[in-house]
Amino acid sequence: MAIEYxxxxxxxxxxxxxxxxxxxxxxxxxxxPPNIRIIRxxxxxxxxxxxxxxxxxxxxxxxxxxxCHPGDCHYTExxxxxxxxxxxxxxxxxxxxxxKERFRVEWVSASxxxxxxxVVSSFTDELYKLGPREMTLAKGTG
Amino acid sequence: MARTGVFxxxxxxxxxxxxxxxxxxxxxxxxxxxxxxxxxxxxxxxxGQASIHDAIIxxxxxxxxxxxxSPRMHENTFRKTVATAGINPYLLEISNIREHCSWxxxxxxxxxxxxxxxxxxxxxxxxxxxxxLFSRQVxxxxxxxxxxxxxxxxxxxxxxxxxxxEVVLVxxxxxxxxxxxxxxxxxxxxxxxACILAPKMVDVAQHPNITLLTYAEVQDVKxxxxxxxxxxxxxxxxxxxxxxxxCGTCWQKCLERTPSEFNLEMGKRSAIYxxxxxxxxxxxxxxxxxxxxxxYLEAKEEGRDLPDCNICQQxxxxxxxxYEQEDQIISERFGAIIVATGYQTxxxxxxxxxxxxRYADVITGLHLExxxxxxxxxxxxxxxxxxxxxxxxxxxxxxxGSRDEQKGRAYCSKVCCMYMAKQAIMLKEHDPxxxxxxxxxxxxxxxxxxxxxxxxxxxxxGTLYLRGRISKIYQEGKKLIVCGEDSLIGRPVEIAADLxxxxxxxxxxxxxxxxxxxxxxxYDTNNFFIEAHPKLRPVETNTDxxxxxxxxxGPRDIPESVAQGGAAAAKVAALFSxxxxxxxxxxxxxxxxxxxxxxLCTQVCPFNAIDTQVTRDGRTIALVNETMCKGCxxxxxxxxxxxxxxxxxxxxxxxxxxxxxxx
Ligand code: FES
Numbered sequence: 001m002a003i004e005y006x007x008x009x010x011x012x013x014x015x016x017x018x019x020x021x022x023x024x025x026x027x028x029x030x031x032x033p034p035n036i037r038i039i040r041x042x043x044x045x046x047x048x049x050x051x052x053x054x055x056x057x058x059x060x061x062x063x064x065x066x067x068c069h070p071g072d073c074h075y076t077e078x079x080x081x082x083x084x085x086x087x088x089x090x091x092x093x094x095x096x097x098x099x100k101e102r103f104r105v106e107w108v109s110a111s112x113x114x115x116x117x118x119v120v121s122s123f124t125d126e127l128y129k130l131g132p133r134e135m136t137l138a139k140g141t142g
Numbered sequence: 143m144a145r146t147g148v149f150x151x152x153x154x155x156x157x158x159x160x161x162x163x164x165x166x167x168x169x170x171x172x173x174x175x176x177x178x179x180x181x182x183x184x185x186x187x188x189x190g191q192a193s194i195h196d197a198i199i200x201x202x203x204x205x206x207x208x209x210x211x212s213p214r215m216h217e218n219t220f221r222k223t224v225a226t227a228g229i230n231p232y233l234l235e236i237s238n239i240r241e242h243c244s245w246x247x248x249x250x251x252x253x254x255x256x257x258x259x260x261x262x263x264x265x266x267x268x269x270x271x272x273x274x275l276f277s278r279q280v281x282x283x284x285x286x287x288x289x290x291x292x293x294x295x296x297x298x299x300x301x302x303x304x305x306x307x308e309v310v311l312v313x314x315x316x317x318x319x320x321x322x323x324x325x326x327x328x329x330x331x332x333x334x335x336a337c338i339l340a341p342k343m344v345d346v347a348q349h350p351n352i353t354l355l356t357y358a359e360v361q362d363v364k365x366x367x368x369x370x371x372x373x374x375x376x377x378x379x380x381x382x383x384x385x386x387x388x389c390g391t392c393w394q395k396c397l398e399r400t401p402s403e404f405n406l407e408m409g410k411r412s413a414i415y416x417x418x419x420x421x422x423x424x425x426x427x428x429x430x431x432x433x434x435x436x437x438y439l440e441a442k443e444e445g446r447d448l449p450d451c452n453i454c455q456q457x458x459x460x461x462x463x464x465y466e467q468e469d470q471i472i473s474e475r476f477g478a479i480i481v482a483t484g485y486q487t488x489x490x491x492x493x494x495x496x497x498x499x500r501y502a503d504v505i506t507g508l509h510l511e512x513x514x515x516x517x518x519x520x521x522x523x524x525x526x527x528x529x530x531x532x533x534x535x536x537x538x539x540x541x542x543g544s545r546d547e548q549k550g551r552a553y554c555s556k557v558c559c560m561y562m563a564k565q566a567i568m569l570k571e572h573d574p575x576x577x578x579x580x581x582x583x584x585x586x587x588x589x590x591x592x593x594x595x596x597x598x599x600x601x602x603x604g605t606l607y608l609r610g611r612i613s614k615i616y617q618e619g620k621k622l623i624v625c626g627e628d629s630l631i632g633r634p635v636e637i638a639a640d641l642x643x644x645x646x647x648x649x650x651x652x653x654x655x656x657x658x659x660x661x662x663x664x665y666d667t668n669n670f671f672i673e674a675h676p677k678l679r680p681v682e683t684n685t686d687x688x689x690x691x692x693x694x695x696g697p698r699d700i701p702e703s704v705a706q707g708g709a710a711a712a713k714v715a716a717l718f719s720x721x722x723x724x725x726x727x728x729x730x731x732x733x734x735x736x737x738x739x740x741x742l743c744t745q746v747c748p749f750n751a752i753d754t755q756v757t758r759d760g761r762t763i764a765l766v767n768e769t770m771c772k773g774c775x776x777x778x779x780x781x782x783x784x785x786x787x788x789x790x791x792x793x794x795x796x797x798x799x800x801x802x803x804x805x
Contacts, residue, residue: 008804015214023212026241034253037260038242039799040213041791042728045746046775051796059804075774076664076684076748085779117246 007127009036010055011064011120014044016074017110018066024113032117033124036064043067044105045078049089052103056093062102062127066119069107079107101126102133144270145177147203148262149194151185151210153240160244162255166209169259173266178203186216191223198227205229205272207265209237209258230274232727232790237265260803267802271795275727280769282368284718287312287476289360289657292320293700294692295482296342297707298714302480303351305715310353310474311346312360312374317421318343320484324404326514328700329564330595336420336517343422357427361471363661366751366770367687368477368723376470380428381414385462388416388424392454392463400432402519405512408527409519414454414463419517428454428463435465478687478714481671482707483657485648485693488543488551496539496615496644502528503622504615504642506542507561514568524572526641529620533640536569537624538562538580539612544647545583553668555647556697559586562645563599570603578605579637581612581626589699608635615642648697662750663688670696681710685749689713728790729771730778736785737763743777743786752777 013019019040025032041047044067055063065086073079086105094100104123108116148170152158167179178201182190185208198206206224210216213236221231239258247254284307288299291313299311311318323343325335346352361373381392396412404417411417413433414426430436434451441448455463487508491499503526505513516522526533540562544555559582566578580599585607587593599605610629615622621638628635650669658665663683664672671694674682681689689710692703730751732743739762744752751770754762764777764786775788787793 010800010803019212020214023214023238023241026212026245029245029248031249032246034243034247034250034257037257037264037803038238039264039796040238041775041796042788043774043776046779046788046791048779048793050793051800054797054800055803058800074684075772075776078748078774078776081746081776081780 005128005132007035007061007124008059009062009064009120009124009127010058010060011036011038011066012041012044012047012051013038014046014067014074014078015040015042017068017072018044018106018108018116020110021066021108021112021116024111025116026113028113030113030117032120035124035127036120043073043075043078044082045073045075047082047086049085049092052086052089052093053096056098056102056133061130061133062104062123064119064123065105066108066116067105069109072109098133099130101130144175144205145201145203146175146205146207146266146269147178147180147194147197147201148173148176148207148209148266149185149197150179150181150239150262151190151208152181152183153211154183157210157240157244160248160251160254161239161258162251165255166239166258166262170262170266173263175205175270176266177201185210186219191219194220194223195227198224198229203229205233205269207235207237207262207269209239209262209265211240212236212238212242230276232275233269233272235265235269235272237261263802263805264799267798268795271792271798273789275789277724277727278768279722279724280368282718282720282723283475283477284308285310285474285476286478286480286714286718287360287370287372287474288480288482290320290482290484290692290694291315291318291346291354291356292482292484292692292703293322293339293342294484294698294703294707295320295480296346297704298480298482298691298711299352300342300345300349301708301711302714303349305711305718306351307715307718308351308353310355310374310476312358313354313356314359315417316357316379316415316427317417317423318346318354318356319418319420319422321508322700323418323420324508324511324515326511326518327564327568329560330589330591332564332567336515340420343420347422354423355472356423358472360657360660363479366767367685367717369769370476370479370687372474372476372479374472374474376472378467378469379426380430380463380465380467381426382462382464382467383423383425385460386425387460389459391457391459393426395453395457397451397453398432398434400429405519406506406509408509408512478689478717479661480689480691480707480710480714481657481661481663481694482691482703482710483651483654483694485697486651488646488649490542490644490646492549493542493644495613496542496642501615501617501622501642502526503533503640504644506644506646507558507565508646510565510643514565514572522572524569524641531620531640532573534573534575534577535637535639536566536576536578536641536643537622537637537639538566538578538643538645539624540580540582540645541611542644542646543649551647551649551668553697554586556586557699558645558647559584559596560589560592560699562643563587563596563605565643566599566605567603570605578603579639580605580607581610581624582607583609583611610635648693650694654694661685661688670694681706681713687717723769725769726773728773728788729768730766730773730775730786730788732764732766733785733787734763736783738783738785739763740782742780742782746776746780748774748776
């Protein structure tokens with residue numbers, strides 16, 4: 001019997017804006033789907049593309065990255081580096097067979113609890129539509 | 143083998159009401175390295191912390207995971223708890239099962255419980271790979287640098303000096319005093335600006351803890367909080383200020399005359415000069431561009447002949463004139479820096495409709511201040527710059543270079559509404575026959591006694607306020623015709639004025655952006671410096687040890703600048719009250735074996751926290767300055783060789799979280 005498909009999502013959130021924004025979603029009790037697993041990093045600029053690829057390799061159906069709005073990075077420019085680096089990552093993901101819709105980068109501020117909940121909901125919805133990812137990346141290799 | 147203790151907090155019913163804590167504990171028991179599990183009603187309460195403390199000791203735990211609220215809430219609390227039980231405070235991981243789980247999945251208890259288990263599993267995986275971290279202590283130089291000798295900088299310098307720390311105050315002009323020294327009266331109390339400022343200037347000059355460096359500029363800044371190394375350029379004054387007594391013979395006898403910058407070119411000064419009578423220091427500098435002696439020297443070099451002059455040198459009773467004096471670099475160490483570089487007024491020549499600066503009798507508010515001032519170029523008589531006649535009809539135009547996106551100035555300069563009201567009052571006081579008109583967009587009088595003051599200008603002094611922008615100003619005979627629209631009655635108005643005063647807005651002083659780059663602090667699109675937090679850290683920057691005060695952050699009036707100068711000084715005093723600085727150990731590291739020396743990290747680091755070092759085998763590689771590093775991890779993600787890593791968020795630790803998922 002096929003188990004019901006539940007999208008698996010890894011979220012990398014910068015500590016200063018987006019992680020705090022997700023906290024605000026909590027304090028305001030805004031419900032969103034439980035599929036996401038949040039990993040706290042100091043800044044979106046810390047996110048090594050390898051971490052994204054490893055997440056997919058681990059079986060994630062989607063990876064979400066969230067950082068401060070451009071101009072608001074706690075370290076002034078980390079998210080600019082992140083933006084460029086992750087833009088370059090996207091074609092590579094497609095190259096290795098991961099649809100570009102499975103990888104999202106969003107800017108969520110420390111006050112945008114509502115936006116955070118919307119981002120997670122819409123991403124989860126989208127992954128439901130896309131269905132499970134074909135296991136193009138074998139676990140444990142590379 | 144690590145022995146991890148997992149503690150799950152019910153947080154009353156905040157967590158326990160949604161997440162089945164007993165299930166989470168059950169699942170945690172079988173996670174790798176977990177040696178002990180327990181729950182608390184409130185882990186952060188005193189009994190909660192005590193039970194964690196005791197469990198650590200009784201079960202010889204060496205790492206701790208706490209499933210509770212956000213680490214942004216209580217990470218520090220629990221670091222202290224584990225430290226009291228003898229565990230390195232950095233061998234703790236918080237699993238956020240409240241804000242990120244129970245509070246947002248209250249609608250699905252089963253899913254919330256499953257997610258909580260997974261979140262705890264991630265934390266357990268990470269905690270196993272954590273390493274003990276140790277903060278370091280560095281010494282600090284208890285001497286402050288204040289850049290800018292306006293009222294904000296003066297206040298900051300005095301307050302730090304009164305807290306008994308040394309201060310160096312650097313001002314690029316020949317005298318301190320800044321813009322406030324140019325003002326006649328201040329709103330809304332009509333205090334004489336110079337009279338309330340001058341005593342403070344004198345206090346600066348006489349304070350044993352303050353070293354005053356005027357006619358000097360900050361050239362470059364290296365280092366970090368507690369240990370800045372600064373080079374200051376002392377421009378050649380051509381006058382030995384140690385010998386000079388400020389007797390005034392030289393500037394009285396000097397034959398050259400050149401427009402005075404202080405009086406906005408409305409009066410003249412000598413080539414050896416003090417900018418204004420109350421200048422501090424009351425010792426002159428020679429403006430070599432206009433001095434006959436230096437013109438003679440220059441001509442001689444070019445083979446031309448000009449008469450020489452050295453009257454000042456001949457007449458100086460203490461032989462203080464030193465034509466040979468050169469620029470000098472002063473290198474000093476500082477523990478903290480306060481930037482208070484202030485503002486300048488907007489250049490209205492971009493407004494073609496107001497004559498682009500062509501009409502002599504279209505002046506700025508600051509010009510009017512100088513005309514109103516008893517020590518100004520006219521001795522306090524307000525006359526038309528063109529013909530010296532007394533103006534009877536004066537029109538003020540507000541928001542020139544403020545609230546005007548087309549001119550690239552979207553912000554409100556905040557003080558103009560009030561200074562226009564004040565000037566209208568002062569004009570009427572000077573000459574009861576004067577009629578003032580103020581074209582305004584809004585009257586912004588949001589300050590203590592401001593509204594009342596603006597009302598007085600209208601009711602007691604008969605100033606006519608007309609709401610609307612000016613479309614054109616042109617000359618007709620001796621009059622300036624001001625065309626505008628009274629938008630309240632929707633009709634065009636035309637006024638034949640004798641004098642037009644443009645309320646030009648504030649913009650950062652020239653060179654602000656370059657200074658910000660030298661200091662590595664951020665500035666906005668208007669070149670105003672950016673505070674660390676606009677509400678909660680209004681006088682700090684994102685660089686530790688560098689503080690801000692006054693209009694270099696944005697338009698400020700005098701009391702705000704004074705308050706900020708004092709606030710920045712208090713921050714400095716608090717910093718200096720420590721004998722050593724403790725650094726955050728969650729900083730970047732570079733593995734010297736893996737570093738290729740490409741030094742890309744030095745380019746991406748926003749804090750200049752990466753130095754270089756030469757290894758014993760002669761390779762140049764990167765080296766993290768742990769005091770300057772803020773732990774953002776930019777270098778880690780850009781290092782192609784995996785040499786850079788970030789303590790507390792290492793590649794291995796994050797990967798441990800990832801690979802623990804969906805087991
Ligand atoms: S701190 Fe949020 S993106 Fe840099």
